[in-house]
Amino acid sequence: MSLRQFEYALAVAEEGSVTAAAELLHVAQPSVSQQIRGLERDLGVQLFSRTPTGLVPTVVGRAFLREAEVAVSASRRARATARAGAEELAGELTVAAQLGFGTRQLPGALGTLRRRFPRLEITVFEEPSSAELEQLCRRGVLDLALMAACERSPADAHRLGDEEFVVVLGAGHPQLASDRVDLRELEGEPWVRFDRDSALDAVLQNVLREAGPAPITAARVSQTATAVRWAAQGLGPTLVPASAVPHGHEHLVRPVFPVVTQPVIAVLRQDAGPAETALLGLLRQETWSDSASFARSA
Template sequence: MSLRQYEYALAVADEGSVTAAAERLRVAQPSVSQQIRGLERELGVQLFARTPSGLVPTVVGRAFLREAQVAVNASRRARATARAGADELVGELTVAVQLGFGTRQLPGALGALRRRFPRLEVTVFEEPSSAELDRLGRRGVLDLALMAACEQTPDDAHHLGDEEFVVVLGAGHPRLAADRVELSGLAGEPWVRFDRDGALDAVLLNVLRDNDVTPSAVARVSQTATAVRWAAAGLGVTLVPASAVPEGHAHLVRPVFPAVTQPVVAVLRKGPGPAETALLELLRRETWSHSFAPVS
């Protein structure tokens, strides 16, 4: 087995077809087919099943691909470290963020990183579940993750600051007259909530229950920006990290009492390379702990 075969199998899984994978890899289609068949023969298992919607990994295939991704990531990091010089860094960096965290801070840090190392390729994705982020980190899939909590050792986890949560109200809502909104005063309000298995919905539910409020869900969304916009339109109220409030909505946002905060923790993979270390230092320069100032 070779890393090239791993990369071909991962591309087929992502694209759902040999043809699309070959186009992405810029190789001939027969070459991809041959490598996949050879890999399956060597492993003695079927990695993909053909369905009306395309090629789909089998149960065994999914398990294999998870390990293949770890191996490919490790190889890429090794190449990047070997090529790193004083003024140049090439390779790939995979960053994951707990949904809603670092919306304001991460783009600035990543922009500075890309200006410093223009040949570095960065992939960023949001993950609603902090447990899944922790699992991916321990599996070696991620180079750096931003989350509220983790099971890593202090050497791997770095506390950047604290994220304040704020309530978003619809235009004309009577509680906009206050500089700070008491959570207990939101009893009976309809709520724009998040996916049931996500960390943000768990924060909202726990905070409101601690203040004797039972939130009724008028809608459930997957993205913080959607929750803010729907709350602003008067569909219901919502609770989001302050940095996740899109531009143009600050006048509809208020801090809450009691205050709600969560730590922001940057978790690096074990044995971090120069790219991860550089990004961590850039993130440390961002402002994380702050008090939200309502706009009149």
């Protein structure tokens, strides 16, 4: 078995077909088929089942692919570390953030990192489920993750600050006259909410549980920018991290009372390399709580 075979199997699982995997990997289709057959022969198991919608990993295949993903990620990190010099860093960096966290801070830090190390290839994605984010960290898939809480040791977890949550209201909403919005004043209004397994929806439920009845749902969305835009159109208020508010909507945003905050934790993989260490240093320089800019102007 080889890492190349692992990479081919992961590509087939991601794309759902040998043809699409070959295009993704920029190799000939027969090469992918041959590698997958050889891998299954060496393992003595069937990794994929053919269905009307494409190739789907078997139960054994899914278990194998989880470990293959860890091995491939470790190999990429090892190559990046080996290539790291005093002035140059090459390789791959995988970063994930809990939905809504670091929306303002992360792009700036990554931009600085990329200008400093132009050969560094960076993959970034948002994860709505905090439980899934922690699982990805434990599996060693991520180089750095931003989240509200984690079970890692202090050596791996670094508190960057706090993310304050704000409420977004529709134009003309009477609560826009307030410097801070008492959430009890929004009782009975339907909310623009996030997916049920989202960490952001859990924040809203916990806050409103203390303020009064459970929230009424006007709509559910998957992205913070969508929630802000829909709230701005009058569908209902939404509660988001302050840094997640898109430019142009600041006049519809207010801090809330009582204050709602969550810690921002940066979790580095074990034996962190120079790329993620450099990114952590840049993130420490960012401002992580700035809801004062949303207060009503005099």
